[in-house]
Amino acid sequence: xxxKEDTKPAPITIKKYANRRLYNTATSSxxxxxxxxxxVKDGTDFVVYDAKTxxxxxxxVLTQIIVEEESKGGQxxxxxxxxxxxxxxxxxxxxxxxxxxxxxxxxSFTRNHxxxxxxxxxxxxxxxxxxxxxxxxxxxxxxxxxxxxxFSPLAGAEGGKADTxxxxxxxxxxxxxxxxxxxxxxxxxxxxxxxxxxxxxxD
Numbered sequence: 001x002x003x004k005e006d007t008k009p010a011p012i013t014i015k016k017y018a019n020r021r022l023y024n025t026a027t028s029s030x031x032x033x034x035x036x037x038x039x040v041k042d043g044t045d046f047v048v049y050d051a052k053t054x055x056x057x058x059x060x061v062l063t064q065i066i067v068e069e070e071s072k073g074g075q076x077x078x079x080x081x082x083x084x085x086x087x088x089x090x091x092x093x094x095x096x097x098x099x100x101x102x103x104x105x106x107x108s109f110t111r112n113h114x115x116x117x118x119x120x121x122x123x124x125x126x127x128x129x130x131x132x133x134x135x136x137x138x139x140x141x142x143x144x145x146x147x148x149x150x151f152s153p154l155a156g157a158e159g160g161k162a163d164t165x166x167x168x169x170x171x172x173x174x175x176x177x178x179x180x181x182x183x184x185x186x187x188x189x190x191x192x193x194x195x196x197x198x199x200x201x202x203d
């Protein structure tokens with residue numbers, strides 16, 4: 001049996017030069033951040049290397065794309081509250097868990113997003129009920145903000161409770177702590193699945 005992962009094409013190599021120009025080695029042409037943004041949307045995998053040092057700078061380039069997109073009018077996807085919560089987690093003792101947690105959440109959201117898109121296109125003939133769709137979008141964003149706050153109880157400070165002025169006591173990593181995180185991940189998954197259910201039960 002052929003492993004699906006083995007059939008995936010190798011990522012395209014992009015080189016970034018000192019003058020900030022980006023060079024696509026597959027097409028032998030210079031590209032812009034907009035081109036890379038479209039490649040992401042098209043599902044084309046790529047990696048970016050510093051042409052001088054050979055360092056992998058894919059993460060910083062993708063971050064640049066997000067900054068560019070956020071600066072465009074009407075393109076804001078990251079609410080202020082989410083950004084503040086994300087920044088506050090840098091240097092936190094739970095920081096190492098954040099990347100996988102966010103990746104899991106986004107993958108779950110993407111799967112349900114595709115289900116909703118297919119439902120509207122196949123069942124409703126491409127006609128989107130904008131009112132309910134907008135409401136689901138608000139629920140999605142609120143859910144992501146709640147997802148970030150889920151880390152607070154694990155750090156010893158329950159979100160939403162009054163500050164007692166006492167420093168939270170550090171808790172050693174334990175099986176119970178990881179069980180709590182898994183429980184919250186499962187709760188998040190159920191919330192994501194419920195969004196799809198809303199599209200199948202119109203008022």
